[in-house]
Amino acid sequence: MTKIRTAAVIGSGVMGSGIAAHLANVGIPVLLLDMVPTGLLPQEESAGLTLEHPKVRNRLAVNAMDKLKKTNPAPLYSEAFIDRIMPGNLEDDLAKLGNVDWIIEVIVENLQAKQQLISRIEKVWKPGTIVSSNTSGISIHAMIEQASDVFKKHFLGTHFFNPPRYMKLLEVIPSEHTDPAIVSLMTEFCEKKLGKGVVQAKDTPNFIANRIGTYGLLVTLREMLANGYSVEEVDAVTGPAMGRPKSATFRTLDLVGLDTFVHVANNVFGLVDDPGEKEVFDTPAILKTMVEKGWIGEKMGQGFYKKVKSDAGKEIQALDLNSMAYAASRKISSASLEAAKQAKGTSGKLKALLGAKDRYSELAWNILKPVLLYSAAKLDEIADSIVEMDNALKWGFNWDLGPFETWDAIGLKRSVERMEAEGSEVPEWVKAWIAAGNDSFYKNKDGQSFYYLKNEYRGIEARPEMISLAALKQQNKVIRSNSGANLIDIGDGVACLEFQSPNNAIGGDILTMIQQSVDEVRSNYRGLVVANEGKNFCVGANLMLLLMEAQDGEWDEVDGIIRLFQNSMMKLKSLDKPVVAAPHKMTLGGGVEACMPADQIIFSSETYYGLVEVGVGLIPAGGGCKELALRASSLVRDPEVDLQPWINASFETVAMAKVSTSGHDTKRLGYMRPQDTVVINPDHRIYEAKQAVLRMDAAGYTPPAVKKIRVVGETGKAVMQVGAYSMKQGGYISDHDVLIANKLAHVLAGGKVPAGTLVTEQYLLDLEREAFLSLCGELKTQQRMQYMLSKGKPLRN
Known part of the structure; x- marks a missing residue:
């Protein structure tokens, strides 16, 4: 190394x-x-x-x-x-x-x-x-x-x-x-x-991912042309319904570039001898025509799709391969697609899609079958194991499951029987494997994972840096659990708090588990890691619950939710054992506030981190404002040195809902502390967080002393408010934005006190909560919350 x-x-x-x-x-x-x-x-x-x-x-x-x-x-x-x-x-x-x-x-x-x-x-x-x-x-x-x-x-x-x-x-x-x-x-x-x-990979044409992935895309295109499917129909089937990215087939080709794709296909075509394989990799005439026209995808503005601007806004149009004309892209629906959408997990989606027996179910099968058979036929030629092939397609084409994992998901024996009944040639090694009494390529037994290798099951080597919470749960390592979170024993006396609510949004169940986890770790463990394996670490608090309570005027309920959030964060912060947070991907609003009490944060390199509450008409109220004020006070210990520049920077970051573009970028926004670090490989972050806990424990951990916070007071608040007023005069923000900014300035400044006043953390938490409650009562804030829930993007009203 x-x-x-x-x-x-x-x-x-x-x-x-x-x-x-x-x-x-x-x-x-x-x-x-x-x-x-x-x-x-x-x-x-x-x-x-x-x-x-x-x-x-x-x-x-x-x-x-x-x-x-x-x-x-x-x-x-x-x-x-x-x-x-x-x-x-x-x-x-x-x-x-x-x-x-x-x-x-x-x-x-x-x-x-x-x-x-x-x-x-x-x-x-x-x-x-x-x-x-x-x-x-x-x-x-x-x-x-x-x-x-x-x-x-x-x-x-x-x-x-x-x-x-x-x-x-x-x-x-x-x-x-x-x-x-x-x-x-x-x-x-x-x-x-x-x-x-x-x-x-072995030194064969296009190696693993491009060999199998390109084959799959060409098979899909040929099936489409043979049976008259549209571009939109194919993409509706070959996206999330099959455990593939939203870009599916043709949006993916547009992103890659049709010229690049044709080059990759031609490479295999020119280097393989098998007539059947050569036929598949012979570039279809439609692709050649599109490349000749320059319709090669996004880099040229059009491919299978193009964006058209009109008075009504932007419109996505799809190519009709019969007329070679573009028309407004159609939304596709069917019983099989709806069944797949409702099913849980990729395995469930595939079974629902393939089992529906309609036009789209048939398309899915006719695409999937040749890819599985081709992958099996190429094992040993292009890779030494099914694990290499599965990982290549998952990591290179963003499939949820690789081909052999997919085969297991749909039922190996049952699907092979169907293939043979339809006259397909199944590789002999697959038939021999089934004949030997095996019904899957992978299996788990007594907490150990195995995979097919050379006609036997071979154990997958456990690697200490690859801590899998999913595997630990299968091994009955869950200490406590509720609908929103788990506390899991990750070994060596360290526990991990895992969020598991929809989108990992923080609600009462997660907050309850945080409090229970603190009690459990205090009594029985060396420290706590806060991490999960969701698509994103946490997108914030449960906005739907807050909106419902606010619209119903249940202010005591809203107040109770915020108090529970604040108390849970303070309890986590006061734990007399080391706490390390390991956020990844989207870590927003309440997700940031769940990390701030930690003694150390180990960011994944791809962490998009920020307090974004102003986007829904609110300010941080789970301790986010308080922590930013505390950090400024801690950094500038000399009472003669002006705190204002640090507070101004925090005000701007929160008021503009700035989000880091990486784990490293959190430093630019003032979220990274000297003790915080970044781990490059996201698969190692829980391990690294655990090691950080163990190091602190071995060094004789003592919790940080409770400190009073020096604030900029009313004069500092006025400085921030002038900034907001200037933005309004320049036409950059609305009246409601000014209202939110003034509330934020009030909290960050420490309220109506002289500059240099020392205040407690609870004092600032009370200011946060009061400002948050008052904003919840604003109609325009409720409109912003509703818009975010329905549209997934902020409303600037």
Whole structure:
């Protein structure tokens, strides 16, 4: 792991610059090289530059870095990390490759071009340096045919998926010459340092994910053309109803780019010999036509879908493949789709969809069947195990279940019987496996997980850094439980509080479990981790409950809810055992307030964290305002130093509902404390949180002393209110926004007291609660709450 400290990326296109950005994200200085331009741009000529000027010679890499700062979603965890990338070119800076630990080739997908570049790299290569290609399907062996034996040992494929920051999958592809120690090092490095899900693929056309995924997309397109389904119908079936992303089939193709997809398909077509397989990968005429027309997806404004602006707003139109004309996209519904929507879990959705026996059920089966059979037929050829294949499709194509997990979900034996009854050829190894009395490829027994490997069940190795709450619950490790949360024993005397309500929204059940967990941990455990494995950590408090009580005028009930929230957070904060929160993805409003009492927060790299209550016409009232005031007071201990700049920053962050774009970005917004950290691999965050608890316990943990809070008082409040007034005069915010901002300023300033007054935490909590209650009574706030619940986005009234 200490071997790779610096890197170089050759090729500054979208993929190359994205890989460079992610290396910079994790603290690795990286050299970004590209070709020297052969001509001057008009602006370079007007500036008097020549082809020999460094600005011209490094232009491609420099421009790519500029785009990194503007790209959305952001390739960088923090814009400041761009300083870890050094631009250069392949003529002036080639020799610098001898000073790095890892060289990544990310140039055009052309074998001859890659061979020529690798020959140039080897001339300046320092023995021991790892060299890899980011190819999506070109043979690793073919690239290095002319290289020396020692160079071949250090060469392999490292196939990132786009965008590199966000896509979990990284395929490691060794050649027959690659040193196994290099493969092990890269697997560990890419998982731990880069946060990737690594699968080892064989050096076959398009490796694993693109081989199976492309096959599935082509099968889907052919089924659509053969049986007259529309673009909208296919996407309605091949999205969440089948455990696939909302982008389904054709929105995914538009995002990838039809030109890119055709290139990937052609790669397999040109390299396989089996006539049946070759036929599937022969690009359908409709795709060729669309590429010729330039209808290649989002990057050109149209593909299978396009957005059209009109007086009524934006309209999504879908392509009719018969007329080649666009028309307003239709919403598709049927009994099978509704049944899938109502079913729980991906297995339940698939069974409901396939069991309905209607037109869409038939489409789903006719798409799924060939993919399962093809995956089984390609096992051993493209991967060593079903686990590698399943993970590749889950991490690379965002499927909920890989092909073999899907087969188990729909019933292995029953589905094979149907396949054979329909005349399909099932691989012999699958039939032999069933004949031996097995009815699944995976199984769990006595808390141990097993998978099919070479005609027997092989145990899945338990890895300490991969703590699975789902697996622990199956092993009866639940200490306490209610409808909203669980307290789980995660070993070594540490418990984990897991939210499990819809969207992990905080209601009375979670708050009750927090209080019970504090009592349990105080008596029987060394410390507490607050984490879960939901899609998001927590999207806030139970807004529906609050709105219902407010509309009914049940103010004592609303007051009770807020008091329970505040008391639960204070009880968590006062626990005399270490508490570590490990949030991930969306962590908003009350989710942030549930983390703030922790002694340490371990953010996942992809944590979108912020107090966003103003979006629904409220202010934080679960301790969020109080904690921000406390942090400012703690940071500025000298009573002679003005607190106002720190409070102003917090006011702006909350009033504008700013949300971090990453775990690292929480520092920019003032949410990260010195003791808080970021873990890159989200699968490791619960383990890292547990280790933090154990370290604090071993060091003789004592809870932080209760401190009074120095506040900016009425004069500081006035400063914030002037800011809000200026925003209103500029037309940026509404009258109701001003009202909310004034309430927020009142709380953050400490109310009607002189500047420098010392107040208690409870005093600020009371201010929070009073402001929150008064805003709940405002009609415009209730309208904002209703709009958020129905539309999923804020209303600015």
